[in-house]
Amino acid sequence: MKTSFELNGNNVSVDTAEDATLLWTLRERLQLTSTKFGCGISVCGACTVHLDRVAVRSCSMPITSVEGKKVTTIEGLGENNDHPLQVAFQEEQVPQCGYCQSGQIMQAATLLASNPNPSRDQIISHMDGNLCRCGTYNRIIKAINKAAEEDQL
Amino acid sequence: MMRNKQRNMSRRHFLATTGGATIFIGGYCLLPGCTEKGIAEDKEAIKKEVNVWVKLTSSDQVIIYNPAAEMGQGSMTAVPLVLAEEMDADWSKVKILNSPVEAETYGVGWSPGGTKNMTTAGSRTIRSYYQLMRETGAQIRAGLLQNAAEKWQVNVEELTTKPGYVIHEISDRTMSFGEIAEFGNFESLPTISSVKMKDPKDFRLIGKVLPRYDVPSKTDGTATYAMDIQLPGMMYGFINRSAVHGAKPELTNESEIKNMEGVVSVVTLDHGIGLVSESVEAGLKAKHQMKINWADTLALSHNSEEDLKAYTIEGASESKKDGDVDSAIKTATKVHEATFTNKYVYHAQMEPLNAVISLSTDKQSAELWIGSQAPDRAKSAVAQTLGINESKVTVNQLFLGGGFGRRTLSGYAAECAALAMSVNGPVKLIWTREDDVSYGAFRPQVKHFFKAGLDREGRITSWDHTAVGPGGGLSNGGAGVSHYDIPNVRFMRKDVDHGIRTKHWRAVGHGPHKYAIETFIDQLARSNNTDPYLYRLEMMKGNERARRVLERAAELSNWDPTPSRGKAMGIAFADRDSFSCGVAQISLNHDTGVIRVHKYWCALDAGVIVQPDNALAQVEGAVIMGISSSLKEQIDIKDGKVVQSNFDDYPILRMSEAPESIEVALIDSDEAPDGIGEAGLPAVGGAIASAFAALTGKYLYDMPFTPERVLAVLKDAL
Incomplete structure (x- = not known):
């Protein structure tokens, strides 16, 4: 079956099985592999993308539910890796293995979009569903704070 | 675009790239957002x-x-x-x-x-x-x-x-x-x-x-992991592996599976039934549809909880010895005994195992894409599976989405090769998270038996430690106490074979051993009415380097053994080649049994440090993983089967559970560089248990310190 949606500003149309998820469609059909497979049951956050500007878990999102909507992956977040969060994540040297980081950044981006100056507790509550086995949590918090500050300037 | 994507690939790949692979790379980033x-x-x-x-x-x-x-x-x-x-x-x-x-x-x-x-x-x-x-x-x-x-x-x-x-x-x-x-x-x-x-x-x-x-x-998604590789005509491999280790499979609905839409082949392996499909969706559907009978195996009789409880020291053999423990214990003024346990834990690296392979048409040569901690062994595994010479296998090493020891095994490379043998075209093998948990290779469970003899001043004169559990050599290392001045030391070991896969896990034996050793030392110090920091300091008189690390951690944390406003500090020392000392500040919810680590300090002497900021990051990460494994993580095995299956029933530490701060002091040193990636982890369990003792006067004898276990300890008048 065919699904049409806007992906990182471009109109795309994909032919998939009916039970296909957004995650595997992005990764294996459209070859946008920044969005990662971690758990498949929406509990780790590695597959986080934006659906009409809301952070969602693409691993549990049926492809049918994105029809006509706007999907943004980290490939579409910043030009040349220059989104304030991307810059801050580099400055704070956040990633270790890096596998969860696209999801972390995409999750954080929706926080800053709605709350340009989040408190520590607000950051934690917004980010708590995104797991990082390398344990970069404290650097993630620092980077989000930094990106928020940069944005205020 | 092309250059960027190739950055992580080997030189041989540049030279030997097939037409197909070049097309994949060229076509890789057609959509916007991929940057150089x-x-x-x-x-x-x-x-x-x-x-x-x-x-x-x-x-x-x-x-x-x-x-x-x-x-x-x-x-x-x-x-x-x-x-x-x-x-x-x-x-x-x-x-x-x-x-x-x-x-x-x-x-x-x-x-x-x-x-x-x-x-x-x-x-x-x-x-x-x-x-x-x-x-x-x-x-x-x-x-x-x-x-x-x-x-x-x-x-x-x-x-x-x-x-x-x-x-x-x-x-x-x-x-x-x-x-x-x-x-x-x-x-x-x-x-x-x-x-x-x-x-x-x-x-x-x-x-x-x-x-x-x-x-x-x-930070922009361009880092390439093996899971990200795309080749023209690539198919997908999935496997149902034996839930009970070693059980051989028999697929009872093979024709049904073979006839499912999108299924290209079905492959019987020693440890499971694999399939190759045209799409991820078709593969996952067929994987879940398989009906498999499993043969009996040794592991069927393993129940981790019961077996751990039943371990005894009978039949343990001497592994290391210094002095004469048996004589010293007879002349000791006081004798203390304690038993500790730790459960199996899982690596939980964020990228489930996977690999991509492309065989030549005659299947006499192969190109493998993998994230491996032992790519040379992955190369051998592929060659062996295909029955070809290693020189015919090209391995492209990519980024690893976490390793922690799990990716030193090469079974997933061999599996990928075996599946590719059954089809014409490249195959991407994907482990689901459930596969990764249930077919994990765990840090072994251990039961530690301690007996220490003390003299009139409370100094340890005799130290007898026996470690019982599976894993062979995995539980042999990390039991050393040579940085303490103890004249008579013995370490005994009894290996128990349950037929369960065990494997190196960040810091290997040091995690379990240092938790048990340091918690026992803490207990000896407190029973002697001595500050556990000063007690260790006294025992480190002869080891300048270790003592400096201990002192630095105390200084950094502003060490105070007295609890204040519901919070207490605990301390533990660890030698994982490098010396590290951790101090944890915790609080405890007496109603729920939840332990919260508020702050953590760590001093580390790892010799010359090549990249200081990265060393800090490694210790921060090791502390988080140490807290996670000390408070939350356990794999249970019932009738040989792994009970847990995904992050919902195998929770790892979340951001809200991480300490507010992790402060690390790196000791200046001209000594040869030593390890850093694991060094911060082994002290964590002991530091938390020490803080718990300061707060409650009670000891945590079983790791992880889950809320229900903590509540049981609080109720028990130990």
């Missing part, structure tokens, strides 16, 4: 191979080959950086590529004369490569000087270097490394024994805060 990262390879420039480690280009680029797996620990930056230091390369012009997987050329032995290997594990990378990279860098620098001297017709003694240039001060001339690349001859480099290495006080890269090479690509 790091230094692009200048295709026009002349390239000169200096030796197997370095290529120079006429555009002043220095290409350095990295032999280590990059799984977040930073070796990809640190190893080439050591070479660049001695070579006097301009770091901003250095491009790092993963080396070909050729252990004879790029591997190192772990002991003098040991077999060369490319295994990245045990915090050994910098330890193993530091000297070699320094020597190689110095040798290349000497070769550059030699070439410039010949060109200028001057005495080589008159030449020196600044980053990226050879200088002849007398005539005020400079020549860039790129210029030398155009004419230089490096066929006979000066011998390593003839070249001089830098005085460490002149280091400008080693020990300085520099960004990691891989970080930019990990």
Whole structure:
């Protein structure tokens, strides 16, 4: 079956099985592999993308539910890796293995979009569903704070 | 686009890339958002191979080959950086590529004369490569000087270097490394024994805060993991593996599965039934549809909880001995005994295991894409599976989405090859998270039996430790207490075979052993009415280096053994080759049993530290993983089957559970570099248990310290 949606500003149309998820469609059909497979049951956050500007878990999102909507992956977040969060994540040297980081950044981006100056507790509550086995949590918090500050300037 | 994507692939891949693979890379980033990262390879420039480690280009680029797996620990930056230091390369012009997987050329032995290997594990990378990279860098620098001297017709003694240039001060001339690349001859480099290495006080890269090479690509999604590889005509492999280790499978609905839409082949393996499908969706559907009968196996009788409780020291044999424990215990003023346990834990690396393979039409050669801690062994595994010579297997090492020991095993490479044998075309093998948990290879459960004899002053005169549980050598290491002044020490070990897969897990035996040892020492200190910090300090009189680490941690944390406002500090020491000391500040919810670690401090002596900020990051991460495994993580096995299946029933530490701060002090040292990736982890369990004792007067004898276990301890008048 065919699904049409806007992906990182471009109109795309994909032919998939009916039970296909957004995650595997992005990764294996459209070859946008920044969005990662971690758990498949929406509990780790590695597959986080934006659906009409809301952070969602693409691993549990049926492809049918994105029809006509706007999907943004980290490939579409910043030009040349220059989104304030991307810059801050580099400055704070956040990633270790890096596998969860696209999801972390995409999750954080929706926080800053709605709350340009989040408190520590607000950051934690917004980010708590995104797991990082390398344990970069404290650097993630620092980077989000930094990106928020940069944005205020 | 193309260059960027190729950055993580091996040199051989550049040379041997098939038409198909090139199409994949070219077509990889058709959509916007893929940006060029790091230094692009200048295709026009002349390239000169200096030796197997370095290529120079006429555009002043220095290409350095990295032999280590990059799984977040930073070796990809640190190893080439050591070479660049001695070579006097301009770091901003250095491009790092993963080396070909050729252990004879790029591997190192772990002991003098040991077999060369490319295994990245045990915090050994910098330890193993530091000297070699320094020597190689110095040798290349000497070769550059030699070439410039010949060109200028001057005495080589008159030449020196600044980053990226050879200088002849007398005539005020400079020549860039790129210029030398155009004419230089490096066929006979000066011998390593003839070249001089830098005085460490002149280091400008080693020990300085520099960004990691891989970080930019990990903030925009362009870092490539094996899971991300796309090849034309690629199919997907899935396997149902035996839930009970060692059980052989029999598929009872084979024709039904084979007839499912999108299923290309079904493959019977020793440990499971695999399938190859046209799409992920078709593969997952067929995987869940399989009906398999499993044969009986030893592991069927294993129930981890009951077995752990039932372990006894009967039949344990002596593993290490110093002095005479049996005599010393008889003359002791006081004798203390305690038993501790720890459960199996799972690696939980964020990227489930996977691999991609492309076989030649005659299936006599193969190209593998993998993230492996032992890519040389993955190469052998593929060759063995296909029945071909290793020289016919090309391995492309990619980024690893976490390793922690799990990716030292090569079964997933062999599986991928076995599935690809059944079809015509490349195959991407994907493990689901459930596969990764249920077919995990766990840090072994251990029961520790302690008996200590103390003299009148409360000093330990006799130390007897027996560790019982599966895992063979995995539970042999980490039991040492030689940094403490104890005259009579014995370590006994009893291995129990349950037929369960066990494997190295960050810090291996040190995690369980240091938790048990340090918690017992804490108990001995408190029973003697002594501050557990001062008690250790007294025992470290003869070990200056260890004592300094202990003192530094106390200073950093402003150590105070007295609880205040519901919070208490605890302390523990660990030797994982490097010395580390951790202090945890915790609180406890007496109603729910939840322990919260508020702050954590760690002092670390790891010798010379190549990348200080990365060392901090490694300790921060190790502390988080240490807290996670101490408070939350456990794998249970019932009737041989792993009970847990995903992150919902195997929770790992979340951001809201992480300490507000982790402060790390790195001790200045001129000693040879030691391990860092694991060093911060082993003290965590003991530090938390120590703080718990300060707060409650009770001890946590069983790890993890889950709320229900903590409540049980609080109720029990221990």
